[in-house]
Amino acid sequence: MEKLMTLEExxxxxxxRRAAKExxxxxxxxxxxxxxxxxxxxxxxxxxxxxxxxxGANCRVAGTGCLGLxxxxxxxxxxxDGCLLKNVAESDAAEIVARxxxxxxxxxxxxxxxxxxxxxxxxxxxxxxxxxPEKIDEYIAADGYQALVHALTEMTPAQIVQEVSRSGLRGRxxxxxxTGLKWGTVAKTIGTTKxxxxxxxxxxxxxFMDRSVLExxxxxxxxxxxxxxxxxxxxxxxxYVRAEYPLAIKRLQTAIREARRLGFLGSQIxxxxxxxxxxxxxxxxxxxxGEETALIASIEGRRGTPRPRPPFPSQSxxxxxxxxxxxxxxxxxxxxxxxxxxxxxxxxGTKKSKGTKVFALCGKVRNVGLIEVPMGTPLRQIIFxxxxxxxxxxxxxxxxxxxxxxxxxxxxFLDLPVDYESLKEVGSIMGSGGMIVMxxxxxxxxxxxxFMEFCMSESCGKCIPCRAGTAxxxxxxxxxxxxxxxxxxxxxxxxxxxxxxxxxxxxxxxxAPNPVLSTLRYFREEYTEHIVDKHCRAGVCECSxxxxxxx
Amino acid sequence: xxxxxxxxxxxxGCSGCHMSILDMDERLVxxxxxxxxxxxxxxxxxxxxxxxxxxxxxxxxxxxxxxxxIRAVRARTRILVSLGDCAVTGNVxxxxxxxxxxxxxxxxxxxxxLLQEQVPAxxxxxxxxxxxxxxxxxxxxxxxxxxxxxxxxxxTVISELLAGRVPDVAxxxxxxx
Amino acid sequence: MNPVPAVKTLVIxxxxxxxxxxxxxxxxxxxxxxxxxxxxxxxxxxxxxACRMCLVELKGSTKLQPACVTLVEEGMEVTxxxxxxxxxxxxxxxxxxxxxxxxxxVCVANNMCGLQDQAKSHGVTHVRFPxxxxxxxxxxxxxxxxxDHNRCILCTRCVRVCxxxxxxHTWDLLGRGVNSLLISDLHEPWGESDTxxxxxxxxxxxxxxxLFDKSKVGGKERKNPDFLSYLNDMREGLR
Numbered sequence: 014m015e016k017l018m019t020l021e022e023x024x025x026x027x028x029x030r031r032a033a034k035e036x037x038x039x040x041x042x043x044x045x046x047x048x049x050x051x052x053x054x055x056x057x058x059x060x061x062x063x064x065x066x067x068x069g070a071n072c073r074v075a076g077t078g079c080l081g082l083x084x085x086x087x088x089x090x091x092x093x094d095g096c097l098l099k100n101v102a103e104s105d106a107a108e109i110v111a112r113x114x115x116x117x118x119x120x121x122x123x124x125x126x127x128x129x130x131x132x133x134x135x136x137x138x139x140x141x142x143x144x145x146p147e148k149i150d151e152y153i154a155a156d157g158y159q160a161l162v163h164a165l166t167e168m169t170p171a172q173i174v175q176e177v178s179r180s181g182l183r184g185r186x187x188x189x190x191x192t193g194l195k196w197g198t199v200a201k202t203i204g205t206t207k208x209x210x211x212x213x214x215x216x217x218x219x220x221f222m223d224r225s226v227l228e229x230x231x232x233x234x235x236x237x238x239x240x241x242x243x244x245x246x247x248x249x250x251x252x253y254v255r256a257e258y259p260l261a262i263k264r265l266q267t268a269i270r271e272a273r274r275l276g277f278l279g280s281q282i283x284x285x286x287x288x289x290x291x292x293x294x295x296x297x298x299x300x301x302x303g304e305e306t307a308l309i310a311s312i313e314g315r316r317g318t319p320r321p322r323p324p325f326p327s328q329s330x331x332x333x334x335x336x337x338x339x340x341x342x343x344x345x346x347x348x349x350x351x352x353x354x355x356x357x358x359x360x361x362g363t364k365k366s367k368g369t370k371v372f373a374l375c376g377k378v379r380n381v382g383l384i385e386v387p388m389g390t391p392l393r394q395i396i397f398x399x400x401x402x403x404x405x406x407x408x409x410x411x412x413x414x415x416x417x418x419x420x421x422x423x424x425x426f427l428d429l430p431v432d433y434e435s436l437k438e439v440g441s442i443m444g445s446g447g448m449i450v451m452x453x454x455x456x457x458x459x460x461x462x463x464f465m466e467f468c469m470s471e472s473c474g475k476c477i478p479c480r481a482g483t484a485x486x487x488x489x490x491x492x493x494x495x496x497x498x499x500x501x502x503x504x505x506x507x508x509x510x511x512x513x514x515x516x517x518x519x520x521x522x523x524x525a526p527n528p529v530l531s532t533l534r535y536f537r538e539e540y541t542e543h544i545v546d547k548h549c550r551a552g553v554c555e556c557s558x559x560x561x562x563x564x
Numbered sequence: 565x566x567x568x569x570x571x572x573x574x575x576x577g578c579s580g581c582h583m584s585i586l587d588m589d590e591r592l593v594x595x596x597x598x599x600x601x602x603x604x605x606x607x608x609x610x611x612x613x614x615x616x617x618x619x620x621x622x623x624x625x626x627x628x629x630x631x632x633x634i635r636a637v638r639a640r641t642r643i644l645v646s647l648g649d650c651a652v653t654g655n656v657x658x659x660x661x662x663x664x665x666x667x668x669x670x671x672x673x674x675x676x677x678l679l680q681e682q683v684p685a686x687x688x689x690x691x692x693x694x695x696x697x698x699x700x701x702x703x704x705x706x707x708x709x710x711x712x713x714x715x716x717x718x719x720t721v722i723s724e725l726l727a728g729r730v731p732d733v734a735x736x737x738x739x740x741x
Numbered sequence: 742m743n744p745v746p747a748v749k750t751l752v753i754x755x756x757x758x759x760x761x762x763x764x765x766x767x768x769x770x771x772x773x774x775x776x777x778x779x780x781x782x783x784x785x786x787x788x789x790x791a792c793r794m795c796l797v798e799l800k801g802s803t804k805l806q807p808a809c810v811t812l813v814e815e816g817m818e819v820t821x822x823x824x825x826x827x828x829x830x831x832x833x834x835x836x837x838x839x840x841x842x843x844x845x846x847v848c849v850a851n852n853m854c855g856l857q858d859q860a861k862s863h864g865v866t867h868v869r870f871p872x873x874x875x876x877x878x879x880x881x882x883x884x885x886x887x888x889d890h891n892r893c894i895l896c897t898r899c900v901r902v903c904x905x906x907x908x909x910h911t912w913d914l915l916g917r918g919v920n921s922l923l924i925s926d927l928h929e930p931w932g933e934s935d936t937x938x939x940x941x942x943x944x945x946x947x948x949x950x951x952l953f954d955k956s957k958v959g960g961k962e963r964k965n966p967d968f969l970s971y972l973n974d975m976r977e978g979l980r
Binding site for chain 3: 646649653654655656658659662663694697699700704709711733734737738739740741
């Protein structure tokens with residue numbers, strides 16, 4: 014096929030796909046993203062396929078990406094009526110296929126009318142669970158690559174940067190740096206060779222947003238990257254994915270191959286004087302490689318450790334050349350921004366935080382899963398309406414956002430609108446979107462210790478405050494949970510928090526004390542109880558057991 | 565008014581710090597007129613007095629006996645001085661800290677071609693799992709690092725304390741030397 | 742390609758100084774006799790900005806900057822000695838002493854050690870943090886030199902001098918965080934290294950007693966890393 018893609022040709026592919034669907038409108042889409050796959054949804058898919066073949070029913074069976082409500086998986090969605098089936102087992106296949114024309118069994122039905130689905134606004138996740146992530150035609154039929162073709166044929170790079178700037182999109186990796194400003198800086202930096210990097214080294218405990226996007230809608234990320242490449246003048250892109258995401262890697266490989274086949278990657282894309290290709294780089298399991306300078310070192314084949322900034326990657330990045338580095342979700346927003354306009358995008362969200370944000374809702378909440386809400390949605394709505402609240406018998410205690418760099422937000426701030434600024438004000442951060450709900454069975458000292466252990470074992474060891482400081486903080490927190498700490502240890506811990514956050518080389522160390530600082534801010538009495546009374550009110554720490562024995 | 569009282573205590577150390585005290589030589593005569601030495605390996609006194617103004621500790625906390633002793637000394641002392649690296653850092657005695665105690669005892673007392681292989685009997689003080697510097701166990705008021713601190717350093721520290729001043733130890737001494 | 746460096750004027754600890762735009766704050770301070778403490782820095786090696794001893798305060802910024810990698814700027818106002826900086830530097834030293842087994846009294850570098858010197862000049866008379874006391878090996882397999890991990894502060898001066906000056910790249914780091922370990926080649930005994938030229942540069946640049954010359958055990962010979970600036974000047978054609 015001639016690799017000269019125009020909007021018309023794109024439309025043709027989309028129409029062919031749509032026509033095929035119309036011809037056989039009935040379909041069962043089995044979620045084959047990580048959550049449901051871990052419950053063997055692939056076996057359910059083949060059971061359904063076999064059953065369809067056996068009965069000769071006129072129904073397609075396909076795999077799709079994440080449907081969001083992971084706690085009720087494996088999930089299967091039906092076409093064209095859009096019904097959703099929960100907790101599906103292999104043994105349900107016969108019944109499901111037999112009742113394609115009648116009502117599905119009650120026990121399997123999962124209402125789409127519930128707040129979990131109704132209260133979301135999806136941009137990044139708009140195709141998740143709706144298209145087959147391994148078929149480029151499906152993405153195109155869902156208006157995919159329109160933004161790219163439009164950008165390449167009708168916009169100048171400067172116009173694209175302007176459009177992204179106007180949208181108000183900020184980096185979804187955590188820090189919230191204005192994306193348009195970053196693109197503009199790389200675009201203006203002089204140099205003939207530039208790079209675009211997609212940071213998919215998602216590593217926060219409890220976070221699976223990027224994983225899900227890559228598994229469910231990989232072309233969206235690719236499209237965002239190609240547009241970025243055109244906007245900043247780069248011809249090579251890298252996606253840095255952690256090795257722990259084999260399915261995401263596989264889907265990306267398929268997507269890249271398909272995109273090359275249709276000419277969205279390669280030379281003279283859409284007849285424009287623009288060539289761009291993407292390669293995957295697989296991370297070796299170091300959390301610190303999510304830090305941009307460490308990630309770049311890793312791509313270069315060196316030890317993945319950060320270096321002091323400046324110079325920032327936009328000036329001197331990969332192989333000391335200007336480099337644009339954005340997170341998966343940031344890139345995934347771009348096609349929709351160009352397709353629907355920056356004005357529309359900027360109408361979502363709050364004054365300083367625009368658009369939507371994907372959160373991985375997990376922990377002590379009924380509806381564990383992946384959600385997307387407009388910036389500024391109150392925490393209460395996310396946790397209690399969409400999340401369905403804390404399971405019965407327990408009381409909400411705190412919500413942890415931002416992973417090991419973030420903090421624990423207590424009940425009194427539940428009405429806080431979630432955006433970059435407000436989360437920072439209460440001592441946490443937006444982070445990449447992990448949201449761990451905790452109830453009264455959680456001990457906040459133990460939570461702080463858990464995150465400190467994470468930071469200690471993920472510290473690269475380059476700078477002393479992070480390397481030795483996190484180890485000392487972990488030791489002090491262990492003394493607290495084990496009932497051997499003194500009030501002096503708390504002083505030392507606070508001193509270290511201050512020192513490590515102010516003197517560490519990179520973000521990992523600078524933010525490592527945050528879980529301690531935020532729990533000290535809101536749950537200081539729990540620390541005192543552990544140190545003075547040797548008591549853990551949640552009853553999870555060793556110190557309580559010691560107290561019982563001696564009493 | 566009676567003279568201030570001074571004590572010195574020897575925990576797990578080589579006695580080098582006490583030797584360094586003696587190295588003050590003739591200055592000892594001048595200095596000893598300013599205080600009463602009420603307890604020390606250098607004098608014959610079995611019981612640590614109820615109240616002591618200044619106590620110098622040599623050595624680290626390595627056994628259960630050291631632990632008991634240092635807590636009692638602390639309770640009866642106004643100004644507690646960690647004298648020398650063993651007291652301040654754990655130093656040489658703490659080099660065993662990465663080895664579990666049973667393994668360590670077996671290593672030392674068994675399998676070295678000894679005629680009578682046996683780990684010392686129960687009535688001896690038993691080793692703590694880790695050797696600790698004094699300030700990890702009780703509060704310390706003055707730290708005098710050095711292995712050993714020089715006689716000049718010790719002379720200045722004692723003189724300053726007797727004069728009611730806090731000595732600037734950092735200017736006098738360092739770890740190791 | 743490189744633009745001609747411009748001259749910048751700035752203030753360090755109240756003193757007006759001038760420096761060229763390609764100089765760091767540390768360069769400018771040293772030229773003007775203002776002392777900023779360092780551990781991982783060594784004239785003649787690339788900077789890593791890792792030890793954080795040289796952090797300084799810049800007027801108008803709450804963020805501390807490492808003097809060794811921060812380039813001078815026009816009108817910069819740098820403060821190198823404040824109670825806050827001194828507190829942090831003391832803590833860096835305490836963290837190092839508590840991290841491994843630095844038993845100065847039995848160390849070959851006793852009284853000739855960069856870490857010990859810094860502790861003295863920063864008034865560190867004791868370490869408040871619990872000693873970690875890790876079990877670490879000593880590699881004496883090399884004919885002339887030895888490596889005692891107990892004394893290593895992971896400053897990577899040896900890694901850099903071996904890679905950048907000698908061109909052998911025998912040294913590198915294994916693992917991460919507190920478990921980082923200096924290794925030769927692919928974690929083989931130093932004495933069996935195929936790449937080591939036995940030049941001894943790493944021993945000379947090591948600020949502690951981690952790398953030492955076996956013939957100097959208990960000796961009083963101070964390490965001498967001054968050859969570095971000489972070699973670099975030769976390379977630049979200045980000597």
